Amino acid sequence: SYFTRGQHAEAEQILAAAAEKCETDLDRQTIAGARSYNLSVLMGEPEQALTVIDEAMAVITDPEQEASLRGRVAVINLMGGRAAAALEQAMALYDSTDLSTRTRSRYLAAISMALLGRTADAVEAAQEGLGLHRQLADPTQIAESELIGAVHAQVYAGALDAAEMLAMTGYNACLEVGDKEGTASFAVFNGMVQHQRGCLDDAR
Numbered sequence: 592s593y594f595t596r597g598q599h600a601e602a603e604q605i606l607a608a609a610a611e612k613c614e615t616d617l618d619r620q621t622i623a624g625a626r627s628y629n630l631s632v633l634m635g636e637p638e639q640a641l642t643v644i645d646e647a648m649a650v651i652t653d654p655e656q657e658a659s660l661r662g663r664v665a666v667i668n669l670m671g672g673r674a675a676a677a678l679e680q681a682m683a684l685y686d687s688t689d690l691s692t693r694t695r696s697r698y699l700a701a702i703s704m705a706l707l708g709r710t711a712d713a714v715e716a717a718q719e720g721l722g723l724h725r726q727l728a729d730p731t732q733i734a735e736s737e738l739i740g741a742v743h744a745q746v747y748a749g750a751l752d753a754a755e756m757l758a759m760t761g762y763n764a765c766l767e768v769g770d771k772e773g774t775a776s777f778a779v780f781n782g783m784v785q786h787q788r789g790c791l792d793d794a795r
Contacts (some may be wrong), residue, residue, distance in 0.1 A: 599633045609648075620656035623647035627740070637667050638690050655689045662692055665699045678703035694723040701740025704745055713744035722748045735764040736773060742780045745785055 593602035613619045625645055631640035644660050651657050662684055669677035677699055684696035695794045697720030704713035724730060738757045745754035748762035758781040766775030 616653035616656040674706040705744035708745040710748040717741035
């Protein structure tokens with residue numbers, strides 16, 4: 592695909608053309624979500640991504656599809672260092688009728704809370720997300736990905752044993768299913784724990 596080949600500008604052109612042909616709110620949400628990821632994460636253009644989402648939400652009437660895009664906005668704000676805004680937007684989705692949206696809201700809230708120093712709340716949100724994720728019929732990631740916010744929270748709280756346990760839980764779960772990206776991410780988180788302990792050799 593254009594994504595995997597690094598042809599992000601070409602991908603945006605194709606997706607923008609597809610957006611003009613969307614006939615359903617699901618189509619509009621799917622295309623807008625793909626475009627926002629491509630623009631914000633791969634091309635480093637978060638403002639353009641937000642414009643794409645705003646344009647889609649202006650014509651979407653299905654509350655579930657709109658909520659999904661609001662979750663995308665929270666992701667963009669979180670990645671842009673606006674944790675307070677991301678948390679507010681994530682918590683607004685807590686009671687969504689869509690299970691995947693409720694699950695994603697806890698993931699985003701947990702990371703945002705950890706960054707804002709609300710470490711106990713972050714751990715609670717992560718555990719809620721883990722439980723919800725395990726109910727998903729067709730998840731795109733393993734449930735243990737929900738633990739990322741809790742790992743950060745425990746590190747920030749100085750609870751390094753708890754942070755290491757969570758990081759290794761995520762690492763082993765990813766390793767078991769062959770999730771290379773997840774395995775690498777949790778390895779980094781465990782390295783972060785070891786760095787905090789001063790075990791620099793183990794952190795490498």
